[in-house]
Amino acid sequence: MKKTGVFYHDICGKEAYSSLAMGVADGFLGIEKSGLFYNPNVTFFKSRPALEQEIARLHTPQWIDEVKRSQWWQVSLYSIGGVLEATEKVLKGELDNALVIAGVGGHHAHRDSAWGGCYFSVTGLAIPHARELFKAKRFAIVDTDTHHADGVRDIFKDDDDVLHICFCHDYGWEYENGSLTSNDTKFCFSHGSSDETEIENVLREVPERVKRFKPDMLFWICGMDTHQDSYGTRALTEKAYPKLAEIIKDTAEQACDGKLIVKTCCNAPPHATSYALPRIVNCLAELNLYHDE
Numbered sequence: 001m002k003k004t005g006v007f008y009h010d011i012c013g014k015e016a017y018s019s020l021a022m023g024v025a026d027g028f029l030g031i032e033k034s035g036l037f038y039n040p041n042v043t044f045f046k047s048r049p050a051l052e053q054e055i056a057r058l059h060t061p062q063w064i065d066e067v068k069r070s071q072w073w074q075v076s077l078y079s080i081g082g083v084l085e086a087t088e089k090v091l092k093g094e095l096d097n098a099l100v101i102a103g104v105g106g107h108h109a110h111r112d113s114a115w116g117g118c119y120f121s122v123t124g125l126a127i128p129h130a131r132e133l134f135k136a137k138r139f140a141i142v143d144t145d146t147h148h149a150d151g152v153r154d155i156f157k158d159d160d161d162v163l164h165i166c167f168c169h170d171y172g173w174e175y176e177n178g179s180l181t182s183n184d185t186k187f188c189f190s191h192g193s194s195d196e197t198e199i200e201n202v203l204r205e206v207p208e209r210v211k212r213f214k215p216d217m218l219f220w221i222c223g224m225d226t227h228q229d230s231y232g233t234r235a236l237t238e239k240a241y242p243k244l245a246e247i248i249k250d251t252a253e254q255a256c257d258g259k260l261i262v263k264t265c266c267n268a269p270p271h272a273t274s275y276a277l278p279r280i281v282n283c284l285a286e287l288n289l290y291h292d293e
């Protein structure tokens with residue numbers, strides 16, 4: 001069994017960017033109701049707010065001020081804080097892995113701008129944090145959200161110690177010229193059109209690549225707008241996410257001693273998030289509570 005943390009704060013549910021992050025509160029509730037927290041190896045942590053200086057590691061003062069004047073400041077702080085704290089605990093060895101439930105997206109956030117329910121680089125900010133506080137240097141990010149992670153790609157485009165594997169093709173979305181820049185550490189691949197083909201694509205492109213890269217830690221941005229009742233590819237059922245979790249967790253086991261942070265902003269309806277999230281935690285913690293797959 002693994003020591004697994006679940007990071008969440010009520011503000012992330014109550015103040016979520018609701019049209020995108022529609023299943024946040026119910027996703028967390030699904031974990032609570034599942035009884036997973038009664039297992040000694042699964043611990044709930046109330047996410048802390050990020051500090052402004054932690055955000056300034058990647059974002060400009062002008063952009064920070066702009067978000068500060070918006071209604072998305074608080075929810076952004078608690079979303080980022082959850083990822084930073086989870087990263088600290090995993091790198092210290094207090095936890096093996098963690099799920100962070102955020103109220104906003106992050107992968108469309110650049111240093112001085114953002115779009116699509118994103119304000120700051122929620123997951124990206126963990127990288128300078130980990131480098132500053134720990135000896136960690138190399139990171140892999142796997143992003144299975146429908147859309148291209150233009151913000152993460154832009155921020156880390158010249159950083160060869162960041163492997164970025166983004167699934168975003170064949171969705172019919174127009175991306176700005178140059179935003180899909182790829183090289184030896186930056187990749188974009190196609191989404192599947194069903195649970196089976198999505199799982200095939202991730203199995204083909206992720207495990208070997210991450211193992212060869214040898215990161216200190218793996219992040220999975222588990223976008224759920226790929227769900228059939230959401231607004232993205234609309235290709236997957238809720239059953240796909242726990243299966244993707246198994247592949248990603250297995251990859252982390254083999255590539256970086258299991259050090260894995262899963263970040264989701266629950267951008268699928270409540271019935272999907274309340275199904276998928278407890279099963280993802282079940283997988284991370286190596287419990288065996290579900291026999292319905």
Ligand SMILES: [Zn+2]
Binds near residue numbers: 145146223225
């Ligand atoms: Zn998306």
Ligand SMILES: [Zn+2]
Binds near residue numbers: 168
């Ligand atoms: Zn992409």
